[in-house]
Amino acid sequence: MKSYQLIHQLIVLVEQLEEENSGRKVSIQDFTGFLLNKVGNHSGNLVNNEVRFGNNDNTALVTAYQLDNNIGRLFVFMSRYAKSYIKRALEGTPLQTAEDFTALAILLTHDHLSKSELISHNLQEKTSGTEVIRRLIAAGLVRQWDDKKDKRSKHVAITNEGKELLYQVFVDMNNVGKMITGKLTIAEKFTLQYLLQKLEIFHLEHYEKKTILSKADLRNFVAENIPAE
Template sequence: MMYNLINELVTLVKTYEGSGANQAEDLHAFRKWLNSHFEDDQSSSTADPDWTGKDNGRSADSVINTSLVHLYRYAKIHAKAAITDSAFSTPDEFIYLISLVSGGSMSKTELIKQNIHDKPAGSLIIKRLLDKGLIEQQSSDLDKRSRMVQVTPKGSDHLKQSMDKIRLASAQVTAPLSSKEKKDLITLLLKLENFHQAQLVEKI
C-alpha cells in the first residue's frame, strides 16, 4: 500500500478540518479546498523569487530580459530540429507561412511588421518563400504598387507535413508549465507585447 501517500492525505484532511469552522464532510468541498490550498502555496513560493546576482543588486528587469533572450534561443534550437529534412531553411520561413494561413493574404510590409523584422531581413525571408513556390504575390486591388502575398497549395502542403514536429517543438519550450501557468504567462507576455507594439512597431 502507498502508506506515505495515505499519511499525507490524513495530514491534509486534518489541515482542512482546522482551516475554518464547519468544514463540509464531502469530497467535493475537500477537493475545492485542496486546489485552493496548493494554489496559495504556489503563489507564496513564487511571490519573491530568487535569482543569481540579486544580493549584488541585479534587477528583476535584467533577469527578465536575459531570460527572454535565452528562451528565444532555446525555442530556435527546438524549431531548427523540427524543420530538419523539410522545405524550410529557417524557423522564420514557417512562421511567415503560419502568419499568412491565420491572417490571410496581406502586403509584404504587413507580413514583415507582424513578425517584428526590419524590412531587409523580412524581404529576404519572403524572397526565399517565393523562390521555393511556397507563397505567391500579386498586385493589390486597392494599390497597384503594393504587392500582396499568400500561401500557395504547395506551401500549405509543406506546412501540414511539418506541423506535428512544429507543435512538438512548441510544446518542448513550455514543457514544465502547468495549464494555469501557461495561461498566466500568456497574459503577461501579451501585456508586454501590446505595450511594445504600440510604442515601437512604427519605428521598425
C-alpha cells in the same frame, strides 16, 4: 543535500523575521511578505546561481540580477532555446528559419497581404523580411503579384504547396511548443500565458507606432513612464 545552502538561507531569514516580530509566532503569510520584501530590496552578499557567470565582479553580478535585467536575460535565453528547437523541427523542409515558418503561418490566415504588411506582422526589418519572402517564393510556397492600384506595391499569398507543407510542419511545431513550456503545470502555463500576453500588448503598440527608434527614445521612455524600483 544539494539544496542545503538554500535551506540554511531560509532558516536564517525565518530567524530574522522572528527577531523583527519580537519572537512572536509567525505564519507562512508573514514569511511570504517578508521574503518578497527582501527579494525586492536585495542587498548584501549575492549568491550566484547562473551557470554561465563567474564570481570575479560582484558589481556586475548585482546588475545582472537586478529584477528587470534578470527577466530580460532569461527572455534572451528562452528565445535562443526556442530557435534551436524550431530549427530541429524544420529539418528536411524548405523552411530555414522560425521567421520562414511564422510568415507562412500568417499568410495561411489571410487571403493575401502586401509584402510590407507581412513583414510588419512578422515583426521583422524590411531587409530580413524581404529575404524571407524571397525564399518562400523561390520554394513555391508563396506567390506574388503587383497591386493593380499601386504598381510599387506587391501582394503575396500562400500556395497550395505552402499549405500542404505547413500542415505537415504543424505536427513537429506542436512538439516545439510543448518543449518550450517544459514541465510547467497547467496553472503555471495559464499564468505565463497571461503575463506574456500582457507584455505582447505593451510592446506591440510601441512596435506599430515606432516610438522607440533610438537609444535616446528608449532612455526617455523608461525615465518618463516606467516606475522606479
